[in-house]
Amino acid sequence: MPFFLFAFMFLIAPIFYLVNGAFQTQDGQYSLETIRGLFAPEILNSFSLSIRLSLASAGMGAIFGLILAYSLIHGGLPSWVRRAFMTFSGVASNFAGVPLAFAFIATLGRLGLVTLVLRDFLGVNIYASGFSLFSFLGLALTYLYFQLPLMILMITPALEGLRPEWREAAESLGATRRQYLSRVAMPLLAPSVLGCFLLLFANAFGTLATIYALTGANFQVVPIVLFQQIRGNVLYNPNLGYAIAVGMIVLMGLSNTLYFILRRRAERWQK
Amino acid sequence: MSRQVPVLSVVIAVLGAAFFIVPLIATFNFSLRMKRGELSFEAYRSVFESDVFVSVLSFSAVASMLAILVGIVIVVPTAYWVRLRVPRMRPVVEFLSLMPLIIPPVVLVFGYVRIYGTGSFLPMTMTDTGTNTLLVIGYVVLSIPYMYRAVDNGMASIDIATLTEAAESLGASRLRTIAFVIFPNIRSAIVSGAFLTFSISLGEFVITSLLNRPGFGPYLVQMGQDYAYQPAALAIMAFAFTWTCMVLMEVFANLKPGQRLLRQRTSTSVEKALP
Numbered sequence: 001m002p003f004f005l006f007a008f009m010f011l012i013a014p015i016f017y018l019v020n021g022a023f024q025t026q027d028g029q030y031s032l033e034t035i036r037g038l039f040a041p042e043i044l045n046s047f048s049l050s051i052r053l054s055l056a057s058a059g060m061g062a063i064f065g066l067i068l069a070y071s072l073i074h075g076g077l078p079s080w081v082r083r084a085f086m087t088f089s090g091v092a093s094n095f096a097g098v099p100l101a102f103a104f105i106a107t108l109g110r111l112g113l114v115t116l117v118l119r120d121f122l123g124v125n126i127y128a129s130g131f132s133l134f135s136f137l138g139l140a141l142t143y144l145y146f147q148l149p150l151m152i153l154m155i156t157p158a159l160e161g162l163r164p165e166w167r168e169a170a171e172s173l174g175a176t177r178r179q180y181l182s183r184v185a186m187p188l189l190a191p192s193v194l195g196c197f198l199l200l201f202a203n204a205f206g207t208l209a210t211i212y213a214l215t216g217a218n219f220q221v222v223p224i225v226l227f228q229q230i231r232g233n234v235l236y237n238p239n240l241g242y243a244i245a246v247g248m249i250v251l252m253g254l255s256n257t258l259y260f261i262l263r264r265r266a267e268r269w270q271k
Numbered sequence: 272m273s274r275q276v277p278v279l280s281v282v283i284a285v286l287g288a289a290f291f292i293v294p295l296i297a298t299f300n301f302s303l304r305m306k307r308g309e310l311s312f313e314a315y316r317s318v319f320e321s322d323v324f325v326s327v328l329s330f331s332a333v334a335s336m337l338a339i340l341v342g343i344v345i346v347v348p349t350a351y352w353v354r355l356r357v358p359r360m361r362p363v364v365e366f367l368s369l370m371p372l373i374i375p376p377v378v379l380v381f382g383y384v385r386i387y388g389t390g391s392f393l394p395m396t397m398t399d400t401g402t403n404t405l406l407v408i409g410y411v412v413l414s415i416p417y418m419y420r421a422v423d424n425g426m427a428s429i430d431i432a433t434l435t436e437a438a439e440s441l442g443a444s445r446l447r448t449i450a451f452v453i454f455p456n457i458r459s460a461i462v463s464g465a466f467l468t469f470s471i472s473l474g475e476f477v478i479t480s481l482l483n484r485p486g487f488g489p490y491l492v493q494m495g496q497d498y499a500y501q502p503a504a505l506a507i508m509a510f511a512f513t514w515t516c517m518v519l520m521e522v523f524a525n526l527k528p529g530q531r532l533l534r535q536r537t538s539t540s541v542e543k544a545l546p
Contacts, residue, residue, distance in 0.1 A: 209477060
């Protein structure tokens, strides 16, 4: 089977090589020394920065995406609005990488249109009040541009699975709108929302091109550290690079596995 | 209660639409400001006029097309085989096909440059051809999750078992069956996957840059460092390109086997004539 040969050579073998290297020291001895190197302050900082940025953008994406998708599906809006959002989300969730960075520079950069409009017409100078596109908040906002549409696309099936009968049943028993949302809708949606959140987290965690185009190497998230390590061994220890790669695989693997488990659970209600 | 005006929903939808659209308007507006005091397409003209733009774009386009071809050759027989003969392998193949979504490209290419780098048993990065091959392979790996799903969906909508029996009873070899019976029937599914692959790999940055290839992604980053207005123009073009790919992907994904993109007028009128 050519597929298995291909998968072995270009998927399994490279990963195995990195994992193997992560458990060796530079002179080829098997040891946990290299993995322990992950807990050095700089590396730990990178992981913590990456995780915080991914949590922030995934959290915003999941919450705003849920609210927006709920309004589109159960909010009584005409169906063309919903179709327009769905089509746009399909495009926007794939509009990432370098062009997205350019778009946000033109929007919220120092000379971006929104920055200038806010300054000249509303008298709000966002850069003077501490905002910067090239800061944590700016990056999270930029990520939101592909996270939000992804959330809308992924949570829609779960929202469509909320049957009107359940709502009617709750209402006929005297439940208020808030009670219906908090006692019926939210518990049903919780596994889906959490699952989507994890997928958004993984999505942000692996993002490199957008952040590189925005900040160069100033923002030391894990993918950037790895990128520089491949370029020029900046860590002066090839094996530490392997260990960082393995750390990334573990985090990505964990969030994806949890996502699959939660999706299984959520699908019980969507039959 | 269904007839009341959904004020809250409208407000939320308007805010959401604003978040999506304002950056596009801002970018478009920015891209027109290259000439002081007037709006012009100067930035676009300057992009199109540069030789580098043409050369990196054609390099990436060729690499992406090759990746699509290789992807088809790898995925179609596999999906066919799994569906028809070894359904118990399905979880394994599906897991493998989803793995590129879990492994970040930067990790993948890290493995490549070590295994296939200088001084390894298969030093592909020593030559230009070798590195280009590795680049195409990288694109193929990135595209496999989407390609496999598109092809598998396509196969679900046709009866491959009957088609295969029919072909074999007429004496067709296995390869011939795949190439002349299965392939044409899932053509639209394949094209749909191909457009998604194309939109992913054309502007790919991480693998292209780390393999030092003169592709479109690294060129974009360089433009971002050197110029102010051209990047905005490029972003608008990239958005239009992504949009086109997604629309074409949708169109082809929804085509039924044997259905043509533009139905001939005669067949439409015949259908209308029938009650």
